[in-house]
Amino acid sequence: MLTFENPSRDPFYNQAFEEYVFNTYRDEDIFFVWQNRPAVIVGCSQNICREVKVPLLQQLGIPVIRRMTGGGTVYHDAGNLNYTLIRTLPPDGLLDYDKCLAPVIGALNDMGIPVRKNRTCDIAIGEEKISGSAQKIQKGRILHHGTLLFDTDLSVLDEVTTAWKNQAFQSRGTESAICPVTNIRAHLVRDMTFDQFREQLTGRVLPPGSPAVTLSPEQQAEVSRLSAAKYHSWEWTWGRTPPFQYQRKGIFQGQPIEVAYAARRGILSDVAIASPLFDGARAAAALEGSRLDPDSFLTLCQSLVGGAARELLDFLL
Numbered sequence: 001m002l003t004f005e006n007p008s009r010d011p012f013y014n015q016a017f018e019e020y021v022f023n024t025y026r027d028e029d030i031f032f033v034w035q036n037r038p039a040v041i042v043g044c045s046q047n048i049c050r051e052v053k054v055p056l057l058q059q060l061g062i063p064v065i066r067r068m069t070g071g072g073t074v075y076h077d078a079g080n081l082n083y084t085l086i087r088t089l090p091p092d093g094l095l096d097y098d099k100c101l102a103p104v105i106g107a108l109n110d111m112g113i114p115v116r117k118n119r120t121c122d123i124a125i126g127e128e129k130i131s132g133s134a135q136k137i138q139k140g141r142i143l144h145h146g147t148l149l150f151d152t153d154l155s156v157l158d159e160v161t162t163a164w165k166n167q168a169f170q171s172r173g174t175e176s177a178i179c180p181v182t183n184i185r186a187h188l189v190r191d192m193t194f195d196q197f198r199e200q201l202t203g204r205v206l207p208p209g210s211p212a213v214t215l216s217p218e219q220q221a222e223v224s225r226l227s228a229a230k231y232h233s234w235e236w237t238w239g240r241t242p243p244f245q246y247q248r249k250g251i252f253q254g255q256p257i258e259v260a261y262a263a264r265r266g267i268l269s270d271v272a273i274a275s276p277l278f279d280g281a282r283a284a285a286a287l288e289g290s291r292l293d294p295d296s297f298l299t300l301c302q303s304l305v306g307g308a309a310r311e312l313l314d315f316l317l
Contacts, residue, residue, distance in 0.1 A: 001207055004032040005214045011039035011065050011076060016227035018084055019068055020219070022136075022143045030086040031103070031205055033198055036076040040064045040160060043071045043134065047241055050169040052161055054294045055313045062160065066237050069145065071121070071134030075161050079151035079183070081198055083205075085144045089137065097121045100144035101133065107204035112189055119179075121146075128182035150197050151185045170245045238292050239266040252315055253277055253308055259315050266292045278304045287316075 002025065006017055014034055021030065040052050040062060048054065048064055051073040057064060076082065085100055101117055108115045108123070115131075118124035123131035123146070133146030185191070192200070215223065230236050243264045250257055252275060261271040271287045273280040286300055297316050301309035 001029045001031055001210045003202070003206055003210050003212050004030070005212055006032065006034050009035055009037045009078075010227075011036040011041065011063060012227045012231040013223060014082075015041075015065055015067055015231045016223045017215075018143065018145065019230075020215075020223045020226060021084075022086055022138070022141065024219075025086070025213075026139075026141065027088075029088070031083065031202075031210075033081055033083045033202055035078060035081060038062050038075075038077045038156070040073060040075055042066050042073045044068055044240070045070055045242060046073060047169055047244055048238070049241075049292075049317050050244075053159075054317050055298075055310055057160055058294060058298065059310070060156075060160070064237065065231055066240060067134070069134035069136045069143065072132065073161050074132055074147050075152070075157040076147070077152055077156070079149070079153065079194065081148040081150055081194070081201070083146055083148065083201075087142050087144075089140050089142055097133065097135070097144075100135070100142070101146075103205045104131070104146070104148075104201075107201050108184075110204050111200055113184055113187060122179065123148075125182055125184070125187050127180060129179040130182060130184050148201075149181060149183050150194055151183050154181060154183065157181065170247075234266070234291060234293060241266050241292060248315060250315060252312060253305075257315055261287065263292050268292060 004021060006014065008014055008017065014036055017034070021032075038060075040057060042048050042051060042064060044066060046066075048066070052064065054064070083104060085103070087100075097120055098117065101121070101123060105115055105117060105123060113125070115123050115125055118127075118129065121133045121135075122129050130149045131146050133144060136143045184197070241263065243262070245262050247260045248258070255276050257273075257275040259273050262269050268287050268290050271284040273283045273287075283300065283304055290296065294313075294317060298309060298313050301312040301316065305312050
């Protein structure tokens with residue numbers, strides 16, 4: 001089994017790193033771990049605006065990245081360890097979640113952490129989730145990856161993902177399951193650092209003598225190009241948003257406001273905005289045919305209402 005060294009904490013680069021390894025190394029089983037700085041990672045078929053509070057993420061400077069696998073939305077930070085397992089499918093073409101989760105669950109149990117499989121693809125301690133996972137099958141190979149909440153800031157996780165599901169978006173996109181979560185560190189009999197946890201986990205999952213691969217400078221440049229061309233792009237992140245309808249009514253600056261629009265492939269249509277505080281027809285005309293792009297939305301809000309822009313943005317997204 002191969003393992004890979006990847007010291008990057010860049011969430012865009014790390015998504016590209018996974019994809020590059022998956023597409024390039026086709027013969028051996030692979031297991032490696034990695035970390036991101038704070039980021040929200042969404043499934044390939046999700047509506048980002050329904051799953052996370054985008055205006056809040058803008059303020060916090062937390063990026064959103066769409067990954068190549070399905071499943072729900074997860075929050076990454078320095079207290080979360082991510083793992084990736086890549087295998088060749090058996091002759092029957094079947095490799096279920098149990099077989100992919102087993103090495104990780106076994107390693108955690110061997111470390112004295114009382115985890116178990118829960119639901120289809122989660123790992124839990126009691127009834128509280130410590131890991132979610134997702135998969136992609138391509139050309140006879142399977143990529144399985146998951147999170148491990150070791151010492152994550154659960155208050156931020158809850159604020160930007162779990163506590164926010166915007167029902168104004170009506171879409172057939174995959175919706176995240178809401179589960180109570182906990183950190184592994186809170187359940188340790190003997191405390192350990194994050195680095196100790198990472199080393200003990202990998203030492204138990206990887207067979208003795210597993211070669212550690214570091215990508216060459218040329219390969220790292222390829223990963224960087226993929227990161228820029230795909231994972232930083234509007235087309236991948238927002239253009240792949242499933243078709244949806246948006247409708248919301250409320251009170252903005254003490255006055256009623258109504259917003260409605262539709263979107264397909266991330267392009268807005270049928271935009272209607274009504275408010276006595278600004279020119280709704282002008283706002284609707286500016287958004288009609290435009291991209292679903294939070295930064296552009298914020299710029300428009302600033303031109304319409306100045307210092308109340310972020311409050312207005314909450315009604316548009």
